[in-house]
Amino acid sequence: DVKVTQSSRYLVKRTGEKVFLECVQDMDHENMFWYRQDPGLGLRLIYFSYDVKMKEKGDIPEGYSVSREKKERFSLILESASTNQTSMYLCASSLEPNTEAFFGQGTRLTVV
């Protein structure tokens, strides 16, 4: 089975802090994704990566950056956390374009 593991289930951070969300997949997938999920807004794509060191902006990249130094690991960085970044963050991976994506268990981030 594909396993996508996010480093934290719950995080509470202060406004202005730099926040790192880590994601690891164990299936040698090429593509990795970061989404946030908010009530009424659904899942929105923040960034994705189709190869090591390659990244593309999704639909809502403002306030975020990403890092993919190794194929199995994709990090989401909140440069200066703000309360409007309180959300459920979901990492996903897929083997090829246009194929099924597998999600991690999610990180519930609260910024106070």
Added chain:
Amino acid sequence: GQQLNQSPQSMFIQEGEDVSMNCTSSSIFNTWLWYKQDPGEGPVLLIALYKAGELTSNGRLTAQFGITRKDSFLNISASIPSDVGIYFCAGYYSGGSNYKLTFGKGTLLTVNP
């Protein structure tokens, strides 16, 4: 962006009943995916569909890729309490990014034991 219209928004059924939900779009899709999400968890992939007309089962779940490529449905037979959750359709539409999934807004399923 593209819209996926998922219906119904919610369902409240008795254990043992069959369930049907669907997604429609004005765009042609290359891939249809169905996910289930439990509260506080990430979505779990149920079924992936890649060809128009394809009908695929996964236990009590059956999903079909519509012939027009603009719709898909998911059926759950003989529902049980653990079927409770939010079901999402998702897909990649023709002419869009091969990396960006479009999601429906979800169907909240409640099963009364």
